[in-house]
Amino acid sequence: MLDLEYSEKLEKVRMSMNTLSKSMLRPIARKYDEAEHEYPKELDVFRGLSVMGGKKKKKDGDTDKKKEKVASDTGTNLGTIVTVEEMCWGDVGLLLSIPNAGLGNAAISAVATEEQLEKFGGKWAAMAITEPESGSDSGSICTTAVLDGDEWVLNGEKIFVTCADRCDAVVVWATVDKEAGKAGIKSFVVEKGTPGFKLEHLEHKLGIRASDTGTFVLKDCRIPKENLLGSSEVKKTEGFKGVMKTFDNTRPMVAAMANGVAKAAVDFTREKLEEAGYNLDYSKNPGNLSAVEKDFYWMEAHLDAMRLLTLRAAWMADNEEFNNLEASMSKAKAGRYGTLITQKCCELMGPLGYSRENLAEKWMRDSKILDIFEGTGQIQHLIIARNILNLSSKELK
Ligand SMILES: Cc1cc2nc3c(=O)[nH]c(=O)nc-3n(C[C@H](O)[C@H](O)[C@H](O)COP(=O)(O)OP(=O)(O)OC[C@H]3O[C@@H](n4cnc5c(N)ncnc54)[C@H](O)[C@@H]3O)c2cc1C
Structure with a gap:
């Protein structure tokens, strides 16, 4: 059965992260945008907490459990995606500053041995x-x-x-x-x-x-x-596989960052349009929509597509399915449309979107990086094409 609703457990995660984001991150977003390089000391409360999930240590019997694989909708990757999106609604720069939640931590989680997890697991x-x-x-x-x-x-x-x-x-x-x-x-x-x-x-x-x-x-x-x-052995047949494995987990995470920032822009736009007297009536015939309404529904529709692609990639990772194609699809869509949605927000808001009194101009600046790091949009399209056409990186550059 196709069920696009969050499970009860995931919804609880979403709600608690939303509260945290609203009360802790959003209020200090502008402060640390202005105070570049200053460590946000408010984030110290996260030290020692595994906000972004992490690899659980294997216990005896885990191998058998893997064999009888059951579809998981509450795994580490999905939980992280939901957390990241909600936190980035608050502020993406602050999310990136949370102690012990760096991209290196994701790399360690993906490939470290038990001994290495013991040694480096607690480090940022x-x-x-x-x-x-x-x-x-x-x-x-x-x-x-x-x-x-x-x-x-x-x-x-x-x-x-x-x-x-x-x-x-x-x-x-x-x-x-x-x-x-x-x-x-x-x-x-x-x-x-x-x-x-x-x-x-x-x-x-x-x-x-x-x-x-x-x-x-x-x-x-x-x-x-x-x-x-990982292994020090140089296996020419395996190429990049070991280190590249990390990206299949981290690209959906960056997509979730873009989703969070874009959602902040969509929510702000809706609030301001309603204040200005727009009645956002979804039952209206598309031919009767004003240009502003049409633009707003465009933002919402793309945000939905971004989120669905991200959730699919994370769900596959949790269920141990190879998700290289889907991880890149989520990153390509969310990275690109995150920038377009935040730009559209500024465009529709006019002076409100250009003023530092609001965060709209900041979201537009913040979203750009999400189409650059962890592989640019163009590189994601290249990976998608290679997967679909079954071509190697040597064959399609
Ligand atoms: C704020 C910030 C934080 C970062 N954090 C990290 C980090 O923590 N760790 C880290 O290692 N790196 C990090 N990066 C680097 C980031 O991952 C790279 O900037 C990114 O991978 C692009 O590499 P580049 O800048 O060398 O651009 P280039 O590779 O020189 O690309 C330039 C342009 O050409 C396009 N292009 C390149 N090759 C192709 C191709 N084959 N087909 C089509 N188009 C192509 C690219 O998409 C891009 O538009 C960060 C960058 C920034 C700005």
């Missing part, structure tokens, strides 16, 4: 893939990792790292064998304070200004051998 981890000469084509990264005795020695530069200043550790992508191409790329946990690991500077940004973004330089940076996530 950022994720460093992008380099000055490598962005969308992450297979071309130049940072190197060379094994020397019981240590890896890392050298390179990582730019635009979210939570750079505030995190405890960074999951750094580096190549152990440049000749092997993508298969040689591995991820390593580098803890703050490690000699040779330096935060160079923080960026000044258009949006998500509550979130700190910075550049790291790694110069003969030595880390323990066991800080490599």
